[in-house]
Amino acid sequence: MPPVTSVVPGDPIVVAEDxxxxxxxxxxxxxxxxxxSQGESFGLLGxxxxxxxxxxxxxxxTLTRTGGTMRVAGLDxxxxxxxxxxxxxxxxxxxxxxxxxxxxxxxxxxxxxxxLPHSYLRTKADELIEFAQLTEKAKAKTTALSGGxxxxxxxxxxxxxxxxxxxxxxxxxxxxxxARHVLWDxxxxxxxxxVTLVVTTHFMDEAEQLCDRLIVIDHGRIMAEGxxxxxxxxxxxxxxxEVRFGAQRNAAVVDQLEDVATRLEVLPDRILVxxxxxxxxxxxxxxxxxxxxxSLVRRSSLEDVFLRLTGRTLVD
Amino acid sequence: xxxxxxxxxxxxxxxPEVMAARARRWGWWYYVxxxxxxxxxxxxxxxxxxxxxxxLYLVALGVGLGTLxxxxxxxxxxxxxxxxxxxxxxxxxxVMSTGGELTYxxxxxxxxxxxxxxxxxxxxxxxxxxxxxxxxxxxxxVVQSLIFWxxxxxxDAVPRGVLVSALVIPIGVLSAAAFGALLQAYAxxxxxxxxxxxxxxxxxxxxxxxxxxxFFPLSAMPVYLHWVGWISPVWHGTQLARxxxxxxxxxxxxxxxxxxxxxxxTVVGVLWARRSYTRRMGS
Ligand SMILES: Nc1ncnc2c1ncn2[C@@H]1O[C@H](COP(=O)(O)OP(=O)(O)OP(=O)(O)O)[C@@H](O)[C@H]1O
Ligand SMILES: [Mg+2]
Numbered sequence: 001m002p003p004v005t006s007v008v009p010g011d012p013i014v015v016a017e018d019x020x021x022x023x024x025x026x027x028x029x030x031x032x033x034x035x036x037s038q039g040e041s042f043g044l045l046g047x048x049x050x051x052x053x054x055x056x057x058x059x060x061x062t063l064t065r066t067g068g069t070m071r072v073a074g075l076d077x078x079x080x081x082x083x084x085x086x087x088x089x090x091x092x093x094x095x096x097x098x099x100x101x102x103x104x105x106x107x108x109x110x111x112x113x114x115x116l117p118h119s120y121l122r123t124k125a126d127e128l129i130e131f132a133q134l135t136e137k138a139k140a141k142t143t144a145l146s147g148g149x150x151x152x153x154x155x156x157x158x159x160x161x162x163x164x165x166x167x168x169x170x171x172x173x174x175x176x177x178x179a180r181h182v183l184w185d186x187x188x189x190x191x192x193x194x195v196t197l198v199v200t201t202h203f204m205d206e207a208e209q210l211c212d213r214l215i216v217i218d219h220g221r222i223m224a225e226g227x228x229x230x231x232x233x234x235x236x237x238x239x240x241x242e243v244r245f246g247a248q249r250n251a252a253v254v255d256q257l258e259d260v261a262t263r264l265e266v267l268p269d270r271i272l273v274x275x276x277x278x279x280x281x282x283x284x285x286x287x288x289x290x291x292x293x294x295s296l297v298r299r300s301s302l303e304d305v306f307l308r309l310t311g312r313t314l315v316d
Numbered sequence: 317x318x319x320x321x322x323x324x325x326x327x328x329x330x331x332p333e334v335m336a337a338r339a340r341r342w343g344w345w346y347y348v349x350x351x352x353x354x355x356x357x358x359x360x361x362x363x364x365x366x367x368x369x370x371x372l373y374l375v376a377l378g379v380g381l382g383t384l385x386x387x388x389x390x391x392x393x394x395x396x397x398x399x400x401x402x403x404x405x406x407x408x409x410x411v412m413s414t415g416g417e418l419t420y421x422x423x424x425x426x427x428x429x430x431x432x433x434x435x436x437x438x439x440x441x442x443x444x445x446x447x448x449x450x451x452x453x454x455x456x457x458v459v460q461s462l463i464f465w466x467x468x469x470x471x472d473a474v475p476r477g478v479l480v481s482a483l484v485i486p487i488g489v490l491s492a493a494a495f496g497a498l499l500q501a502y503a504x505x506x507x508x509x510x511x512x513x514x515x516x517x518x519x520x521x522x523x524x525x526x527x528x529x530x531f532f533p534l535s536a537m538p539v540y541l542h543w544v545g546w547i548s549p550v551w552h553g554t555q556l557a558r559x560x561x562x563x564x565x566x567x568x569x570x571x572x573x574x575x576x577x578x579x580x581x582t583v584v585g586v587l588w589a590r591r592s593y594t595r596r597m598g599s
Pocket of ligand 1 (some may be wrong): 023046050051053093169
């Protein structure tokens, strides 16, 4: 691979310390610190309003921070915005394509903002259109694309300057399950060739699939940090039994489940029984004649980690 | 399967420092390029408008009303009414066109289509986006002034000579910049749906058209209304335009005032817009 820029492999490419953003009296990002290594795939996981997008925008320096420090490729985005953003590919949460332009023109126009010459952009646009699987639509106006196609175009657009660091704010929102998996595969392969990924999501499976390491954010604060597996090991049991007794009976049964579980979570529609051996726990529950309406044994996920840390579910 | 190694690092992209340096220098122009590309889509309809409007105005006011005026009072400012009114119509129509170009499209950039936020994530800065948008619009006004001027020549409304009268083109563009930059800056401060634009249209742009010496000399109005002309870029632009098309006579100091006033408004508007764009996009 050709050498790129001042960035030294292995060095952290993003370092945030005590990062803060205050809107009025709302501390949207409340003193968070993290560091992302080159080539890593880093996740920001949290519910609506947690401060994920706000954090992302402060990485690129498109949002002024209230406090703390930020270094991207060794530079402060607040002072060296253009230099920092020349390293980045940004996929914003909300698409902002020009609907009046064609798919191809959207890519070319965007590439020009990086000072890239037309000779480069002509071939690059075709490669990116192939990446986004939009070959048939290359000459169509962007208005004519479906939501998922627009999303793919936005992601392709972010690659026009061959960024070393890709910021993806909820990249797969609006994609169907198959398109999501295709995209994960593509992102995974980009990571393999050395692109650093920063992904925000509130999809558990996305975080588990894509991220080497992640931070769980709530109310602008970091609740936990680690690899998906380590987080699950640390904050949850190996397995979970989900049992439903109907809204009326749920409360009544809880007492009789206490000693079956390492821990219980009572949700409005179901009870989560945390245990290292789900089958055994379920056998015990039915053995006591409790007869749940439905039951399900599954492995613990990040959802459980989040529930444990915040007392709330991530997707409602 | 696509070669992602090639997609991610073809070796054909310059170092980030180089891209950033280019954008710092030329970012405003990249936005102009984009603006021109979008303008291509509606260029045909705008062209019809840019040709049709001068024709309508010159026939109705210059020839139609002009015949009446010339038969009544003889000449205005020493020239036929068509010659008197034509340069003023050029300036007025160009300045009035800012009302369409630098109001709702600015709202669309910030709010409706969020078009400004695409380049905002690149090395191009909000200040460059502001200036690029203005310059794109001014390029349109170059074309518009040029067409108007050509039609004036065809109507034989430039007694000072074709060559000198071509100066109405830069004068028209400067007048539009003086008002347009301020309008763009103001539009960038609005958070709601832009209801204020109707007000601006009726109570700022229309009075400038009617009372800034367009149809009759400022001196024909009572003194207590002269200020409308003095604060209006349309009046200053019109007075300059009249000098180059038919040689209207004015003291030299006043000519200097016209030019300085238009330049000053432009500079204030551009600086205000750059600042306002930077603030708004960074928050
Ligand atoms: N421009 C703004 N002005 C005022 N408050 C804002 C602004 N942008 C975000 N906020 C507030 O900051 C907090 C964090 O918002 P942010 O968009 O970062 O959340 P998020 O984690 O990305 O959520 P989501 O999953 O819904 O995208 C929220 O409370 C939000 O209301
Ligand atoms: Mg968000």
